[in-house]
Amino acid sequence: MPKHNAFGDVVDNVKDVAGKVVSGVLEAVSPADTAPHNGVAAKAAIEPVDATALLEKDHQEVKALFAEADALSDTAYGARLKIFKKIDAALTLHTQVEEQIFYPAVKAKTKRNTEERDEVLEAYEEHAGAKDLIAKLERLDPRDETYKAKLQVLGEMIRHHVQEEETVLFPQARAALGHTELEALGRQIQIAKQKAAGKSPAPKTGGAKAPAKRTAAKRTSAKTAPAKSTTARGRRSTSSARTRTTAKKRAS
Numbered sequence: 001m002p003k004h005n006a007f008g009d010v011v012d013n014v015k016d017v018a019g020k021v022v023s024g025v026l027e028a029v030s031p032a033d034t035a036p037h038n039g040v041a042a043k044a045a046i047e048p049v050d051a052t053a054l055l056e057k058d059h060q061e062v063k064a065l066f067a068e069a070d071a072l073s074d075t076a077y078g079a080r081l082k083i084f085k086k087i088d089a090a091l092t093l094h095t096q097v098e099e100q101i102f103y104p105a106v107k108a109k110t111k112r113n114t115e116e117r118d119e120v121l122e123a124y125e126e127h128a129g130a131k132d133l134i135a136k137l138e139r140l141d142p143r144d145e146t147y148k149a150k151l152q153v154l155g156e157m158i159r160h161h162v163q164e165e166e167t168v169l170f171p172q173a174r175a176a177l178g179h180t181e182l183e184a185l186g187r188q189i190q191i192a193k194q195k196a197a198g199k200s201p202a203p204k205t206g207g208a209k210a211p212a213k214r215t216a217a218k219r220t221s222a223k224t225a226p227a228k229s230t231t232a233r234g235r236r237s238t239s240s241a242r243t244r245t246t247a248k249k250r251a252s
C-alpha cells in the first residue's frame with residue numbers, strides 16, 4: 001500500500017517519474033532504428049559514440065546526484081526525496097540499457113567459467129541488489145528514520161558497481177567488442193534513451209511527408225482540395241477517401 005503523508009502524492013508517483021514509463025521502449029529499438037544512415041538516426045542526431053563512453057557519462061551524472069544527497073542536512077526530507085527521484089529515474093534507464101543492450105553484447109563474447117563471464121554476471125547481480133533497495137526507497141516515507149541510511153547505502157553500492165565496470169568490465173568489453181561494435185551499441189543506447197525521454201525519433205514511414213502531400217494536392221486541384229479547411233482535422237472531415245487517393249497520386 002502506498003503511504004499517504006505530507007509527501008504522499010510525490011511518493012506515490014515516484015515509480016512513474018522514475019522511468020517505469022520506459023517499459024517497452026527498449027524493446028522498440030528495432031534493427032532498422034540502429035542503421036547508421038536511416039531517417040531515425042538523422043532526425044534524432046545520433047552520434048557515433050562508444051557505448052562505454054555513454055555509460056561512463058551516466059555514471060558521472062548519478063555520482064553527482066549522490067554527492068548532492070550526501071550534502072543535505074538530516075531533516076532535508078523534501079530535498080532528499082527530490083534527489084532520490086532523479087537518481088531513481090537515471091538508474092532505472094541506465095540499468096535497462098545496460099541489461100538489454102550492453103551486457104548481452106558483452107556476455108555473448110565470453111565463455112562460461114571465465115573471469116570475463118563472471119564479471120558480466122556480477123554486474124547483473126549488482127543491479128538486482130540496487131533495484132531492491134530502490135524499490136524500498138520508492139515505498140518509504142522520506143521522514144522514515146532509515147530513509148537517509150538506505151539512500152547512502154544505495155550510493156555506496158552504485159559507486160562500487162561503477163568502479164568495477166569502469167576498471168574491469170568496460171576494458172574487457174572494449175577488447176572483446178572493438179570500436180565498430182561499441183559504436184553500434186552506443187547508437188542503440190542513444191535511440192533507447194531518446195525514446196524513453198519522449199523524443200520520438202521519427203515516424204516509420206511517410207509521417208513527415210504527409211503535410212507536403214496535402215499542400216501539393218491543395219495547390220494542384222481546386223476540385224479535390226478542401227480549400228476552406230486550414231487544419232488537418234478540417235481536411236480529414238471534408239475529404240473523401242477518393243479525394244485523398246487523388247491527392248496522393250498527384251503529389252507523388
Ligand SMILES: [Fe+2]
Binds near residue numbers: 055059094
Ligand atoms: Fe553502469
